[in-house]
Amino acid sequence: xxxxxxxxxxxxxSCSVVSAxxxxxxxxxxxxxxxxxxxxTITKExxxxxxxxWKLKLDNEPKELNGLTAPVVINPVYTxxxxxxxxxxxxxxxxxxxxxxxxGKLAWSKHFTNEAPRPVSSTPExxxxxxxxxxxxPVIGTGKPGPTAYVISIDGKLHALNVINxxxxxxxxxxxxxYSKNWSLNLAGDVVYxxxxxxxxxxxxxxxxxxxxxxxxxxxFFQADSYGGGVWGRGGAAIGSTGVVYAETGDGPVDLDSGKxxxxxxxxxxxxxxxxxxxxxxxxxxxxxxxxxxxxTTPIVFPYKGRELVVGSGKEGTLFLLDAKxxxxxxxxxxxxxxxxxxxxxxxxxxGVWGAFAxxxxxxxxxxxxxxxxxxxxxxxxxxxITNGPTPNGSLMAFKVEDKDGQPVLTPAWVSRxxxxxEPPVVANGVVFAISSGEFTxxxxxxxxxxxxxxxxxxxxxxxTLYAFDAETGKELFSSGKIIPSITHFGGIAVNDGRVxxxxxxSTVYAxxxxxx
Numbered sequence: 001x002x003x004x005x006x007x008x009x010x011x012x013x014s015c016s017v018v019s020a021x022x023x024x025x026x027x028x029x030x031x032x033x034x035x036x037x038x039x040x041t042i043t044k045e046x047x048x049x050x051x052x053x054w055k056l057k058l059d060n061e062p063k064e065l066n067g068l069t070a071p072v073v074i075n076p077v078y079t080x081x082x083x084x085x086x087x088x089x090x091x092x093x094x095x096x097x098x099x100x101x102x103x104g105k106l107a108w109s110k111h112f113t114n115e116a117p118r119p120v121s122s123t124p125e126x127x128x129x130x131x132x133x134x135x136x137x138p139v140i141g142t143g144k145p146g147p148t149a150y151v152i153s154i155d156g157k158l159h160a161l162n163v164i165n166x167x168x169x170x171x172x173x174x175x176x177x178x179y180s181k182n183w184s185l186n187l188a189g190d191v192v193y194x195x196x197x198x199x200x201x202x203x204x205x206x207x208x209x210x211x212x213x214x215x216x217x218x219x220x221f222f223q224a225d226s227y228g229g230g231v232w233g234r235g236g237a238a239i240g241s242t243g244v245v246y247a248e249t250g251d252g253p254v255d256l257d258s259g260k261x262x263x264x265x266x267x268x269x270x271x272x273x274x275x276x277x278x279x280x281x282x283x284x285x286x287x288x289x290x291x292x293x294x295x296x297t298t299p300i301v302f303p304y305k306g307r308e309l310v311v312g313s314g315k316e317g318t319l320f321l322l323d324a325k326x327x328x329x330x331x332x333x334x335x336x337x338x339x340x341x342x343x344x345x346x347x348x349x350x351x352g353v354w355g356a357f358a359x360x361x362x363x364x365x366x367x368x369x370x371x372x373x374x375x376x377x378x379x380x381x382x383x384x385x386i387t388n389g390p391t392p393n394g395s396l397m398a399f400k401v402e403d404k405d406g407q408p409v410l411t412p413a414w415v416s417r418x419x420x421x422x423e424p425p426v427v428a429n430g431v432v433f434a435i436s437s438g439e440f441t442x443x444x445x446x447x448x449x450x451x452x453x454x455x456x457x458x459x460x461x462x463x464x465t466l467y468a469f470d471a472e473t474g475k476e477l478f479s480s481g482k483i484i485p486s487i488t489h490f491g492g493i494a495v496n497d498g499r500v501x502x503x504x505x506x507s508t509v510y511a512x513x514x515x516x517x
Contacts, residue, residue, distance in 0.1 A: 022074045022140070023072055023073040023494040023495065024139060024142065024187075025072060025139040025140070025184070025186060025187065026139075026186075026235045026236065026356070027184075027235050027238075027358075027424070028426070028495075030187065030188050030238070030239040031238055032300050032356055033300060033301075033359050033360070034357065034358030034424065034425060035360045035426075036426065036429070037360075039429045039496070039498070040429055041498030041514065041517055042429055042431055042498055042514065043430070043431070044429075044477060047431050047477045048468075048477055048478050049514055049515060050468070050512045050514060051512065051513065051514075051515055052480075052510065053104065053499065053513040054103070054510075055508055055511070056099060056105070056106065056509045058095070058508070058509065059095075059109075060091030061093045061507070062093075062505055063092040063093060064127065064128040065128040065453055065456065065457075065490075065505065066128075066133040066134075066489065067503065067504065067505040067506060068507055068508075069134070069138065069184075069492075069503065070184070070491055070493070070494065070502075071089050071492070071502065071509065072089075072138055072140055072149075072494060073086070073087050073494050073501065074140050075101070075496060077163055077164060084102075084107070085100070085497060086098050086100065086163060087101050087494070087511070088149050089138075089503055090136065090137065090151050092135070094111060094113075094134050094154050095111050095112070095134070096109065096110045096138065096149065096151055096166075098166065099509060101496075101497075104509075104511060110159075110166045112155070112172075114154045114155045116179070118132065118179060118201075119179055119202070119203070121201040129198050130179075130181060130200035130201070131181075133154065134153060135181055135183065136152045136183055136185050136194055136236075137185065137236075137492065138150060138151040139184075139186060140163065141187055143190075146164070147163035147164065148160050148169050149163050150187065150192055151185070152175055152176060152185070154178065154179060156174055156176040156180060156182075158173050158174075158210060159172050170217075174217075175194070175217075175219050176194060177201075177203045177204075179200060179201050179203070180196050180200055180203045181196060181197050181198045181200045182196055183231070183232060183233065183236040184235050184298075185236065186236055186238070189243070189270075190211060190212045191209050191210065191212065191271055192209070192210050193209050193237050194237075195207050195231035195232065195236045195247060196231065197231055197232030197250065199230065204221070204223050205223065205230040205250070206222045206224055206229065206231060207231055207237050207245060207247050207266075207273055208222075220272050221273065222274075224250075224261045225252045225253050225260035225261065227253070228252020228262055229261065229262045229295070230251075230252075231248065231250065231295050232250065232295050232296055233248055233296060233299070234297075234490055235355075236298060237268075238298055238299050238301050238310075240301045240324050241308060243270040244269070244270065244324070245267070245273065246265065246267055246268075246301060246310055246324075247265070248294040248295055248296075248298070248299055248312050249261055249262055249293075249294065249295050250263065250293035250296065251288045251291060251295070254280070261275070262293075263280070263288055264278050264279065264281075265279040265299060265312050265322065265327055277328075278327060278328065279333070280332055281294075287315075287316060292314065292315040292316040292343070292346060292348065292352070293314055293315060294313070294316075295314070296354050297356065298356040298357075299312040300358075300359055301324060302367065307324070307325070308324035309321060309322065309323065309401070309408060310323075310324050310327065311357055311369055311371075311410070313352070313353035314352060314353060315343065315348060315352035316342075316346070317343035317351065317378060318339065319339060319341065319353070319371060319399075320337065320338040321337040321408060321410055336409070337407065337409040337410055339382055340378055340381065341373065341377060341412075342375055343378065344378045347375070348443075349441050350374055350441035350442065351375040353372060353373065353374070354372060354374055355372055355424040356372075356424035357371050357372075357425075358370040358425040358427045360427045360471070362471070362472065367400065368399065368400060368472075369398070369399045369410060370396055370399075370425045370427065370432055370434075371397045372396060372397075373391070373415075373422065374421055374441070375392075375393070375394055376391055376392050377415070382412050384397070384412040384414055384415045385412070385414070386414035387415045387474075388414070388415060388416055388474050388475065389418060391416070391417070391418045391419070393419060393461070394418070394436075395417070395419055396416040396425055396432065396434050397412070397414075397415055398413040398416075398471075399412055400413050413472075415474060417474075419436040419465075419467065420436045420437065420438050420439070420461045421436065421439045421441055421461075422435065422436055422437070423436075423437055423490075423491050423492060426493045426494075426495050431468050431471060431477065432469045432470075433466065433467070433468050433493050433500055434466075434469070434493075435464055435465065435466055435467070435488055435493060436464065436467060437488040437489065437491065438462040438463045438464050438465070438487040438488070439456075439461070439488065440457070440460050441456075457487070457505070460487050462487075463485050464484045464487050464488045465480050465481065465484065466480040466500065466502060466510075466512065467479050467480075483510075484504060484510060486504035486506040486508065487505050488502070488503070491503055498517045499511050499513040500512045500513070
């Protein structure tokens with residue numbers, strides 16, 4: 001049974017939605033580009049004038065390190081009360097919230113009642129790896145029968161909710177196992193995707209897909225190996241222009257003859273999730289042995305001079321550039337380009353590249369890639385022409401995609417100021433936004449015991465801070481300072497119609513905008 005509350009009892013007159021000025025999914029699009037293409041209100045010149053428009057504390061109870069998902073935005077939504085811009089976030093305690101972006105007031109909310117029994121397993125309660133929480137960033141569909149928010153509840157069911165009033169478009173359908181740890185939903189055509197990680201309750205990891213047009217609502221599944229191979233990049237899976245699904249898998253056995261693809265970039269068919277191609281790093285077994293897996297990062301897909309490219313990374317801090325049509329060449333092991341920039345210590349927590357990337361093409365036709373760097377730069381990393389001070393805690397790294405000897409490469413461009421555990425960036429109109437999360441990332445104490453959630457929160461390095469940087473130089477253009485008191489954990493940003501939206505661990509949604517807009 002589900003409970004629905006709404007302060008706007010809106011009934012649709014028209015369900016038509018113009019999605020050009022929306023942020024419908026994590027990273028803004030199916031390719032996870034992180035590029036707000038239609039943004040024109042915010043500029044390099046006026047971004048310094050950003051201010052807090054509103055904040056809204058929601059009634060969601062955080063579960064371990066989980067609070068709210070990254071926000072998604074749809075504009076306009078037409079109701080019999082007028083046209084609205086809505087911000088939608090998921091809550092860890094099985095909630096979904098829809099907020100009026102102009103007023104910061106709740107339009108409607110929905111709590112999902114979980115009747116699935118908790119599996120009997122070795123997964124302990126009170127564990128931040130497996131918090132038994134709603135963890136997937138929702139995705140918004142704009143086709144028939146109208147604007148729809150899709151989200152997976154804790155019991156593993158996919159909900160399709162009318163964005164206008166929160167009512168079910170169809171009965172909740174079992175998508176993934178109950179209590180599995182699912183990541184950001186993606187949507188291509190009529191197929192919705194998610195990824196699973198951490199083997200919570202001994203459940204399988206991998207990539208899942210559901211064809212919404214199938215009346216039986218059965219799901220397809222790709223499993224990287226029998227144990228491990230978790231796919232826990234913040235953005236879930238990325239989808240290329242041809243409908244191919246790309247994901248990075250985590251630690252586990254590597255045995256291609258028996259279909260075990262741990263620490264691998266996989267390319268899967270759209271609906272059936274059949275393995276089409278893969279890239280296996282030469283040191284994949286080493287990555288697994290040292291717990292430097294790649295499953296913590298979502299790859300990014302983008303066009304470049306008539307071809308489609310993929311960039312990925314992981315805890316090791318090595319960035320690799322791949323041809324989407326032949327991920328590792330004939331041997332499956334040779335990228336177009338790779339270089340290591342981080343994690344000289346081979347540390348498993350708080351080092352390397354985590355989360356997701358961003359990309360854009362500037363007015364001069366230069367293609368840029370932005371990567372969140374955790375920890376200091378590797379002493380033997382390629383030199384960046386522009387730096388903005390020491391970065392002992394982390395930074396944002398910027399690269400240009402250029403041609404060298406007939407092949408595209410990543411050319412270092414700039415490194416931002418110091419940031420404490422940066423979240424995935426977003427680029428809009430020549431401005432790059434990123435959050436310094438303030439989170440304490442250590443997992444194991446000196447005595448070998450695991451930190452508890454309370455201990456990690458108490459040891460936080462500060463507060464979440466929203467930064468804006470010049471996309472071509474990395475110069476700091478804006479900082480939210482101490483406006484946000486809480487931290488973020490595995491969060492994200494949405495930029496839409498001159499506003500920047502983010503969420504924090506204490507279940508608060510923030511909206512920053514320009515005065516008078």
